[in-house]
Amino acid sequence: MTVPSTTDEDRLRRIEFVTDSALAHLDVKDLLDELLDRVRSLLGVDTAAVLLFDASATHLVATAARGIEEEVRQGVRIPLGQGFAGRIAAERRPVIIEQVDHSNVLNPILREKAIRSLLGVPLVIEGTVLGVLHVGTLTPRRFTEADTHLLQLVADRVALVTRTHQSDVDRAAAEALQHSLMPGTLPQIAGLELTARYVPGQAGGLGGDWYDVFTLPSGRVGVVMGDVVGRGFQAAVVMGRLRSALRAFAREEDDPAEVLERLDGNVQHFEDNVMATVLYAVFEPSLDQVMLTVAGHLPPVLAVPGDAGRLLQLPVDLPVGVSVGPPRRTTVIDLPPGSLLFLYTDGLVERRGRSLDEGLDRLCGAVRAVDIETTCTTVMSRMVGAEPVADDVAVLVAHRAEASEAAPLYLVLPAVLRSLAEVRSALRRWLASVGATPDDVTDILVAVGEACSNVVEHAYGPGGGNLMLHAERGEDQVTVTVWDNGRWRSARGENRGRGTTLMQQCSDAVDVTAGPHGTTVRMQRHLSGETR
Known part of the structure; x- marks a missing residue:
């Protein structure tokens, strides 16, 4: 490959300077627009465009353009492997078209604008293709190796900036979504004290952990603890959909196992590659009994007055989203006055270098049928302490009041x-x-x-x-x-x-x-x- 000339190196330094400093405060859209203006000037081309993959990674979506702004305004989508941009993304290499015609370009805008020659390169970071950067001219041009090299260098920086900004946006959006879906205030239920904790993990991005408490028309109370497999914005979105669907099914079905059966069918029909563990419990109006069903989730801890907490021995069915499995099962347990039920996600008990059984034993030793805030403080101090947790931790505590304490x-x-x-x-x-x-x-x-x-x-x-x-x-x-x-x-x-x-x-x-x-x-x- 031809070594870039001093002029090209100077151009690259100019791009690096602009990318790293003057544009650092811009959002993704404005930053890409500015970069494309500079690309057009540096390469002496008439058009420049960035197409990024959608969430499904099956289509490229026009995100920023100069000289062919119609691509963005009309929401151009190019299937992976098809057309000019689709071919670049699929083959993960630069592509040059010296003479544009209907056989080598899928997007009609490129032909309508009378673009004659095209050069495109993939946006790749850490082995992952994020999208495509391409430039075009209104007069025939033979793009050189040096042109390709320079455009690829620019694309690498565009990919890095895009990934960084997308990660920031996704993280902020995921946090906002997750916090909006978590109950801000737990419902006030006569005879039942409730409290919860949520601690984001340090592994990067947000997970799909969630908890929920809601009342039902029958007078029963539904309690949910769940964990969507995966992290980041998509996990938070899926969590929101599962939460809403479960609430809807809970209004129609009394049996917790049937509620999760319907939720499972909903996930398998409408969601792609989604799996979640869920524990759903329903308290009877009298609070004397609780019906529980477990879909791949860790069982709750039950503590009665005077005794240490114990792990409930419940049948554990397959997680939601697994295609084949036996019918789900519901278990009924007694909840004497003064009892406390402790629900949690695996981030509370799983630690590197420590077995799961050891973590569960430590949890049971920390749970007591006392004031819910005291219980939460004791558990979080013993299980988390001062160390950052790798995975998200969600905790929900329900304490049945003594019979004489009904407010x-x-x-x-x-x-x-x-x-x-x-x-x-x-x-x-x-x-x-x-x-x-x-x-x-x-x-x-x-x-x-x-x-x-x-x-x-x-x-x-x-x-x-x-x-x-x-x-x-x-x-x-x-x-x-x-x-x-x-x-x-x-x-x-x-x-x-x-x-x-x-x-x-x-x-x-x-x-x-x-x-x-x-x-x-x-x-x-x-x-x-x-x-x-």
Whole structure:
């Protein structure tokens, strides 16, 4: 190969100077535009363009162009192996076309612009092809070895800058996406204390670890711990899709195993080369039992008052995304009052130079059925300490309160129809946690439902307002108060205004106080088995 001339070396130094300093503050698009302007000047060409691979690495997408800006504006996509750019990427070598025609160029824009000659080189870094850089002239030109050498040197620097900027953008986007998908505030659930931790790993990029807690229309509570295989922005995107799909299936299926079965089918149909481990648990409204199913994930740790934590012995099914496997299984465990369930991802227990069993034993020794924040602090101190973790760590702790510790229920919701379902679900859970019988629950839900419906229908005008509810358990009764800050409006339609009668039939005492600043309904119900 011909050794570059002193002039070429001078040109290269000019490019390096501009790339390394003056353009360092620009984003990828502006930086590429500036570089292409300089490439056109240095090589004396009329057009220059950069095409980068899309996420699937099957198509090149026009990302920056000078002299042929239409490529970018029209979203030109070139399949790998086809056309001029596709051939360069597939063969991973420079390609020269001295006379452009329909047989050697796929993109019609190149012909419409009357480009006569083309030179293109691959953008390669660490053995990976990122895309293609090509230049063209409107008059016939015989590109030389020196031209090719210089353009390849420029391409190497473009590839490095592009990878660096893409990594920064991907990292920032992945962090923003992952943080947006993590529950900012865990739901408040009567009788159940919840807390979580998330620590990004130092291995580079973000992983697909996630946790989730949500309430279900039945009054049950769903808890998820998952880990998408892979790292970076794509793993975070997949994590988001899995999280949304699982939530949707959880609303339709009570059995956790069936939920993951449907999630698995969804992944295999719509996702390519995606695999994830998932643990899905469903707490009964009473919190007495938990149903769990495990898809390749590490089992949780259960601690009961007075004892050290123990690893639950659960059947472990195949991860989500594996094409063939037996039916998934659900295991039901008892959750006595005061018990604590500890869920986590493998980054917490896996360390180089230490067996997994040793890590799990250390974790069990650190988990106790005490205050959740104390538990988290103890575990993170013993398992992580001051050393950076290589892999992401996600932790979720659920602690069932002692039977006598059930706190009052307090809700503030928009006075709209959709809030009625949330009130019903939350109240059902709370009633189960304070020992109400099924008959108690049914009657109280009817009475409270009527009071809440009245708020939605009569308390506010078009401006809207809030529905407030407070429920507490006395020695032998439950008292529920529903109130608003609006002005009463008459019932609309026929056969309306019978809510008070239903409330009286389902309660032992009903007191309604209405005034210019709102209406308060206070209902009392003695629990079954107590003196009525």
